[in-house]
Amino acid sequence: MTIGDFSRAVRMTAKALRFYHQNGILVPAVVDPYNGYRMYGPNQIADAQIVRTLRDLHVPIHSIKEVLTTADVAERTQMLAHHLATMEQQLADTQLAVQNLRDILTPTQAPVEIVYRSVMETRAVAISEVVELPDLAGWFRQSISKLQRIAAQTDRASISGYGGVWPNELISGGRGLATVFLTVEDAFAERAIGDGAALVELPPVELAVAVHDGPEETVPHVYAALGEHVARHELGTGGPVRETYIRGFRSIDPHTVTEVGWPILRVVH
Secondary structure, eight states: OBHHHHHHHHTOOHHHHHHHHHTTSSOOSEEOTTTOOEEOOGGGHHHHHHHHHHHHTTOOHHHHHHHHTOOOHHHHHHHHHHHHHHHHHHHHHHHHHHHHHHHHHSOOSOOOOOEEEEEOOEEEEEEEEEEEGGGHHHHHHHHHHHHHHHHHTSOGGGEEEEEEEEOHHHHHSSEEEEEEEEEEOTTOOGGGOOTTOEEEEEOOEEEEEEEEEEOGGGHHHHHHHHHHHHHHHSEEOOOOEEEEEEESOTTTSSSEEEEEEEEEEOOOO
């Protein structure tokens, strides 16, 4: 097939076909050594359709080349499935971002109810580590699993609930000391601690508290409401946010109930 016929068959311009040839993709079956004319085989039409579809999905050239140069059919199918899953996730992220923007422009959510709480010094089994922000979700899942294993080996009467302590620099600087904890009673047996956990006393704190009830993606709405409320009505201390996981765990379960506590300095009016 001449480049013109092949172009019509695969719905690509001759310029695009020359570009793919130069990048080692869709190499013509024959190139005339005298006039440089490119000739394509009918069996290359399927590859061209794959290239066009992947480019429509903004898959990088090097990834397309990797797919087409893979001779094993099963491996190629697996690679295409991986790219498809990536595109579907990006689409879901885009749809979520669009919905969040719509919610900002035309608020439909009920106002966030904010209450105050004085939290006394709390005994807990905690796991703490300096974590890079991109690694936080994975670290959180692993650390919660460790605390759950400790809880499973402990008398249920001596343990309470789970929570997390998140310093400002973890978000603002992309790196910080992350902590997850399991609150325990005085009867807790210290011998049950393992998996890098330690028995600690969480300091007392005054908090402005709001409840997040929903998927992980809607957590920013609660944080924004708390931040605005404290800025308008209270004095923030700059201390770490303290979360209490009432049902499920953020970034692990699809629907969770979490108390978010913003540290404040209470002032008597």
